Amino acid sequence: MSYADDLFLANCRDILENGVWDTQLEVRPRWADGTPAHTVKKFGIVNRYDLKKEFPALTVRRTAFKSCVDEMLWIWQKKSNRIADLHSHIWDQWAGPDGTIGKAYGYQLGVKHQYREGMFDQVDRMLYDLKHNPASRRIMSNIYVHADLHEMNLYPCAYSLTLNVSGNTLNAILNQRSQDMLTANNWNVCQYAVLVHMFARASGLEAGELVHVIADAHIYDRHVDIVKKLMERQPYPAPRLWINPDVTDFYAFTPEDFKLEDYRFHTLEEKIPVAE
Template structure:
């Protein structure tokens, strides 16, 4: 995970401190920000990119991704699995989050009234390109979460990871994620693991190997209440990446279970905690 750590160091040492909307405990924070830094590039065949300079749990990553894939936009579905990463943004009564990723991925509202299931279309198109490299979908393997006509107020973090493009080359599936807003300490390590997992799952159900994971950023930032944690993380030496283990009977993205996803050989440094800015 040296590419991630190099970017974290770059943002921490070269970023510009500036005001932004998020707060902790009612207190406004500065964030140290770089716009459009160099992307991260990882070989997914060389190991699963679960950060080793601090302990991360694969289960919340998998639960959240499967929640996206289910089409749910209700935090209660996460709470039922003891995952609380969306609590700060959910309606305290209903648990609803608004038109977040599950809706955009599975029920995108088109201008003509249709509801587009981007995941179903993505799987079909990846299979078509794998079977025929001349297929016109080859450069249209896109998954987008940014629907301008369906954006809630800016206090909801909809579409932070905005657009993923997939590529089939020589029997391998690669993913390029563009993220408009990136919390480098807390959010980005989960985003990397999440889209790497999505790439592995998509490759599995389409009969492909995995290629590269590329991650580009708009505003990459470190909140001021995370400065000490970032400094600590940058003193640690990365350890070998774990291996992702997927159950052999995964054949569809619609019925993957959390217990079918695990990692082997994970030996991270101790956790580094930070309070999320809302």
């Protein structure tokens, strides 16, 4: 079985068997019919993925790889908050009258800041340090900007990425305040695994570990039966990640430059409801 499947299923089992329900609390999320969307959760889950060994895509259900890469590039490469710049409709429900999601996600990464070496946005600063100061322990991003939260249509879930170089290996820590395990866990893992590969390729390094820290890892009440079904499945071996060998510029990558080879997965007939 793939290691990503092993971790995901272990997380879900732990949440269902040992987690805490919020059914006695007032919650913000709602289902489409207006019913409160309650969850069972575990606090402080930490998962480690060795990107040298395998690519961490789930096989007990399909992860829409091309769409998740497209969203990651929308945030990290285009630094956009305009939903028209996406090729999917996953952000449509959070778009405002101006066609943006407000000052969230990609917007924050594109804001330029003054450093001793000059003006950089957060992504360019990380690329600069990887090239000029790889021993730095300050190569990180943060898009949870309190001053702008009131202008964000959705507060960032995955909010901080820390990069760290050890020898010729690039490792990363992804910090996430909240994680819908069924709909978004592997989506985010695949996105940031690809992102680490992009930073590594652009810097002449080898992708190493991705450490995923989740403060509130939860399963929604209407997702429990689907998760239990996934837990009964026998996973397939992990797929292999292909990256276009001709691309080394961080800003030249397109979704077509990444492919999963030998990706076998179980189909999921049920439509997964998404809480808003």
